[in-house]
Amino acid sequence: MPAQPLIPVFDVGGVFLDWNPRHLYRKLFEDEAAMEHFLTNVCTPDWNLQQDAGRPWADAIAERVASFPDHAEMIGFYDTRWPEMIDSIYHGTVDILKELQARGPVYAITNFSVDKFDHAKRLWPFLDSFDGCVVSGEVKLLKPDAAIFRRLCDDHGLDPARCLFIDDVQKNVDGAIAAGMEAVRFESPEQLRRDLEARGML
Numbered sequence: 001m002p003a004q005p006l007i008p009v010f011d012v013g014g015v016f017l018d019w020n021p022r023h024l025y026r027k028l029f030e031d032e033a034a035m036e037h038f039l040t041n042v043c044t045p046d047w048n049l050q051q052d053a054g055r056p057w058a059d060a061i062a063e064r065v066a067s068f069p070d071h072a073e074m075i076g077f078y079d080t081r082w083p084e085m086i087d088s089i090y091h092g093t094v095d096i097l098k099e100l101q102a103r104g105p106v107y108a109i110t111n112f113s114v115d116k117f118d119h120a121k122r123l124w125p126f127l128d129s130f131d132g133c134v135v136s137g138e139v140k141l142l143k144p145d146a147a148i149f150r151r152l153c154d155d156h157g158l159d160p161a162r163c164l165f166i167d168d169v170q171k172n173v174d175g176a177i178a179a180g181m182e183a184v185r186f187e188s189p190e191q192l193r194r195d196l197e198a199r200g201m202l
Contacts, residue, residue, distance in 0.1 A: 005201050006164040012110040014168035015186045024084040042068050043078050051113040054140045092189025105131035113137040132156045144175025
């Protein structure tokens, strides 16, 4: 009897959505160095990650404005113009998702703030089509912590050894492996299709 195909579990940002704050801030800064200084020292990746961990955006903006009042308007845009940070959708990955969904259940685990993910689902309804999705801001857990991978499995009765996690960040791939899943790093829809075909999933 052939082995049962693995159950796909997707990341969202970097796999479906081309998210990068530079897509927005290049419109707002005339000088590239000034933009990089802002994103390195004011609205930093670690600051943004706290919203993915559950901090409300209003609190996050207020904290940054208090620390950097001269940048108040630019800080506010991180929240109010957030959709402009997504330059495009990886349509090839969406096609793969639909093919996988025709074969069986598909899940997701994403580091995302709750309200931004809700907004993203309204903009791109395919994000609301997973059979189950663990959003870091909702459960207050972040990849690559093994707990967030266990949360998906516990919530949906999944055996981690039967799951294949797909993420564009190596430390998250490593986190899934540490939690007992198989995992592959996403580089492009074409590469992902080859990997899934090799595993008999497509």
